[in-house]
Amino acid sequence: MDFHSKLQTTWTDIITTYRPGVVELVANAIVQTIGFVIPAAIYMLIDVVFPRFSQRHKIQAYRRQPTRQQILHCVKISLFNHLLVLALHGVMLYMKGFEHSFIISDAPIPSLTTFVGDFVFALLAREVSFYYVHRALHHPSIYAYVHKMHHRYITPVAFAAEYAHPVEHILANVLPIALPLYLKGAHALTLLAFVAFELWEAAADHSGYDFLKLPPAELHDLHHEKFRVNYGTIGLMDWIHGTDTVGWDRPKGDKAN
Template structure:
């Protein structure tokens, strides 16, 4: 039995055993644990388990790294953001009823080509939507009240990926990942797979280590260090808008440093 057939068998067992609302909510919780909490914890553990490796691969200097108390605070706030999003989802599921769902829980899972197409579509949609939301959050009239919280950690750690104001967490972290595929009517498994990937990418981008090349953590690490550079996730929108260089917003004629 090939992988697709095995997945189909497992999916058939799930949808015939559990109610739609239960599947929807359980998938949301599991994707956050598997995609973010476990990887973020592993990245954070490198400091303790492999201190020499950690010191050799940290992108920013030791003096810029957050203290233990700051890291603990970061973890608490990030876990709170996960909890309130799950709670909101649970409330929506409750009012809809466990027998109903607005998601595509088709008993037949799509072919690999559809999974790949959905992934590429979602990746581009997330890059575009996140870029413009992120740029808006850097506007002076908004930054102080919302996005400044996320930039508390100029040398980020993995859990800092979702250390954010609740409004930012919803608009920048949750909706750009989930909404495009939902509006497309993609299968729930496509949404879950993409969510797990993006949650891992967020943890990796904020890990603070240079050994991660895909995604290249240096790009977003530089954003936390310099603030006004690299607003996107994969670099496409920054390349289009010219925001992939430090000093893009200065007067012409001043030196620029290519990222």
């Protein structure tokens, strides 16, 4: 029996044993933990367990790193946002009835071709939607009330990926990831896999390290340092709009180095 068949058998056992809404909620909690909380904690532990390695590979100067108190505050708010999303998800499923699910879970699992196609679609949809939401959050009439909170960490750490105003967390961190595949009608496993990937990417982008080079954390780290640059996630929309260079919004000849 190949991997696809084994996965199909396991998934069928799960959805026939438990109510669809329960499967969706529990799966979301597991994905949040595996995709973000554990990787973010590992990135944070590098500072403690491998301090010399940490100092060599930090993108920004070690003296600029947040204090222990600031990091603990960041972790607390980040975890609160995760619990908030889970609670809202649970309330929505409760109102709908746990016999039902918001995502497609009872169909055969997708083929590899379908999975890859949906994954690429989601990557592009997330890049486009996040870019414009993020640019909007930087508008002067909005920034001070919502997005300024996220930029408290000029030198980010992994948990800072979810350190945000609850409104921003929903609009910028949750919907651009989950909504495109939901509207497309993708299978639950595809959606869960993509959410896990994006959560890990968010932790890596904010980790302050770029020793893996994928994702290129330097791009978003520079955004936290300089603010008005690199609004997207993979760099595509910034390249299209020319916002991938510090000083893009200044007159020619007056760009920062």
